[in-house]
Amino acid sequence: MTHPTEDALAAYALGLAEGRSQDVTEHLASCTQCDRLVSEYRDARAALYDWREAPGDVARDAHGAIVQRIRLHRLLHQLFVDGDLRRRAGEDPARVLAAHGIAPTPALLAAFKELGTADTAQFSGELDERLTKWRRILEFFPGGPPGIGN
Amino acid sequence: MSVSLQDDALIARALEHDEDAWRVLVDRYTSYIYTIALRAFGISSEDAREVVQDSFLRLFAGLPGYRGTGSFRSWLRQIAVNCCLAHLRQRHSAEPLDETVPDPAQQESLERIERGFVLRAAVQNLDEPCRVVVSMFFFEERSYREIAASLGIPEGTVASRLARCVVKLRTAAGEGFS
Numbered sequence: 001m002t003h004p005t006e007d008a009l010a011a012y013a014l015g016l017a018e019g020r021s022q023d024v025t026e027h028l029a030s031c032t033q034c035d036r037l038v039s040e041y042r043d044a045r046a047a048l049y050d051w052r053e054a055p056g057d058v059a060r061d062a063h064g065a066i067v068q069r070i071r072l073h074r075l076l077h078q079l080f081v082d083g084d085l086r087r088r089a090g091e092d093p094a095r096v097l098a099a100h101g102i103a104p105t106p107a108l109l110a111a112f113k114e115l116g117t118a119d120t121a122q123f124s125g126e127l128d129e130r131l132t133k134w135r136r137i138l139e140f141f142p143g144g145p146p147g148i149g150n
Numbered sequence: 151m152s153v154s155l156q157d158d159a160l161i162a163r164a165l166e167h168d169e170d171a172w173r174v175l176v177d178r179y180t181s182y183i184y185t186i187a188l189r190a191f192g193i194s195s196e197d198a199r200e201v202v203q204d205s206f207l208r209l210f211a212g213l214p215g216y217r218g219t220g221s222f223r224s225w226l227r228q229i230a231v232n233c234c235l236a237h238l239r240q241r242h243s244a245e246p247l248d249e250t251v252p253d254p255a256q257q258e259s260l261e262r263i264e265r266g267f268v269l270r271a272a273v274q275n276l277d278e279p280c281r282v283v284v285s286m287f288f289f290e291e292r293s294y295r296e297i298a299a300s301l302g303i304p305e306g307t308v309a310s311r312l313a314r315c316v317v318k319l320r321t322a323a324g325e326g327f328s
Binding site: 006007008010011014016040041043044045046047048049050051052053054058059061062063065066067069070073074 | 167169172173176177180181183184185188189198199202203206207210259262263265266267269270284288289291309310312313314316317319320323327328
């Protein structure tokens with residue numbers, strides 16, 4: 001049995017083999033090997049047609065949101081250990097946020113003002129307490145800190 | 151940072167809050183999540199943007215809990231599916247949806263998208279003439295005539311090149327093709 005070339009089978013599966021489709025159809029009726037290959041190409045065609053490239057700004061915006069989170073985490077780490085920075089954050093949160101490359105939302109400004117003016121003793125507590133405060137701040141941030149299963 | 155880094159290496163850096171590692175991860179998986187939202191769940195392109203962002207923010211929050219026992223993509227897919235379902239529940243709040251898992255049609259679509267992800271990556275490894283013609287035909291959904299006009303070649307050549315390139319794609323994708 002002479003098999004069609006793989007190019008011919010691929011063209012058939014993609015609907016490109018207008019002139020030779022009858023020949024291939026007849027061959028496939030008696031050749032399970034080629035028929036299976038054509039099925040693979042058809043499935044691949046369906047998968048490729050289904051795929052959608054996201055516009056470039058979708059990835060840019062998503063990365064931007066992640067970067068904001070990262071910078072906020074870094075800043076919060078510093079706030080927990082740097083009393084002077086906390087004082088400055090309380091006095092002028094917009095400036096501190098901008099200096100760390102963080103977009104100042106109203107909720108974030110208010111949260112930082114509160115955090116910055118809090119008693120120093122509040123920041124010498126247990127890790128759980130720190131994380132609770134941290135989490136509360138993050139709740140003000142777009143997207144919140146939801147769990148995976150939410 | 152090299153875009154060829156494997157997921158595990160990227161995740162290790164992402165956990166250290168490396169912004170460049172996150173850029174590579176986001177670039178690698180944005181269209182994957184976007185396609186899941188659009189094709190498996192019928193979410194609009196505008197809302198799919200939100201789903202992509204929500205998914206990455208959940209990933210950011212949950213990454214420290216990733217144990218690496220399964221494939222990262224499977225884990226990310228579950229996050230994206232949860233975001234899609236949450237989005238649909240929110241959009242249909244007047245008529246609450248009970249679904250918390252994909253239905254069979256959605257599941258079938260998700261499997262097709264898995265194959266699409268592998269093929270999409272394999273397309274990037276094709277030689278340039280193939281990469282161009284395959285991308286135009288499948289991803290940009292351009293006709294033979296448009297492709298022929300754009301590349302300055304006869305329509306018949308577009309068809310034969312496409313067939314030849316898809317055969318190459320099968321080799322490039324390896325086991326991921328079938």
